[in-house]
Amino acid sequence: MESQQVLTIARDGLLTLLIVCGPITLVVLAVGLVVSIFQAATQIHEATLSFVPKLLAAFATLGLAGPWMMSTLVDYIRSVLESIPTVVG
Incomplete structure (x- = not known):
C-alpha cells in the first residue's frame, strides 16, 4: 500500500464527509441566524428558544x-471495500 493510495482514500473520505454533513450544517446555521436575529430584536434570551428550532430543523433536514x-x-463504503484487493495485493 503506497502513501498516495492512503492519501487518496483519506481525501475521498473527508470529501464525502463534507458533502454528507453539508445540508444539515447549512440548515442549522440558517435557523440559528434567524433565531439570533429574532432574539436580538425582541430582547428574549432564552436558551431553549435557540436550541429547539435548530433541533427541529436538523431532524427535518435529516x-x-x-x-x-x-x-x-x-x-x-462500497467503493472502499471493493478497492481492498487492489490496495492490498
Missing part, C-alpha cells in the same frame, strides 16, 4: 436528505 445521505455513504 428526514428529507436522509435517503440521499445514506446512499452517498453506502456508495463510498
Whole structure:
C-alpha cells in the first residue's frame, strides 16, 4: 500500500464527509441566524428558544436528505471495500 493510495482514500473520505454533513450544517446555521436575529430584536434570551428550532430543523433536514445521505455513504463504503484487493495485493 503506497502513501498516495492512503492519501487518496483519506481525501475521498473527508470529501464525502463534507458533502454528507453539508445540508444539515447549512440548515442549522440558517435557523440559528434567524433565531439570533429574532432574539436580538425582541430582547428574549432564552436558551431553549435557540436550541429547539435548530433541533427541529436538523431532524427535518435529516428526514428529507436522509435517503440521499445514506446512499452517498453506502456508495463510498462500497467503493472502499471493493478497492481492498487492489490496495492490498
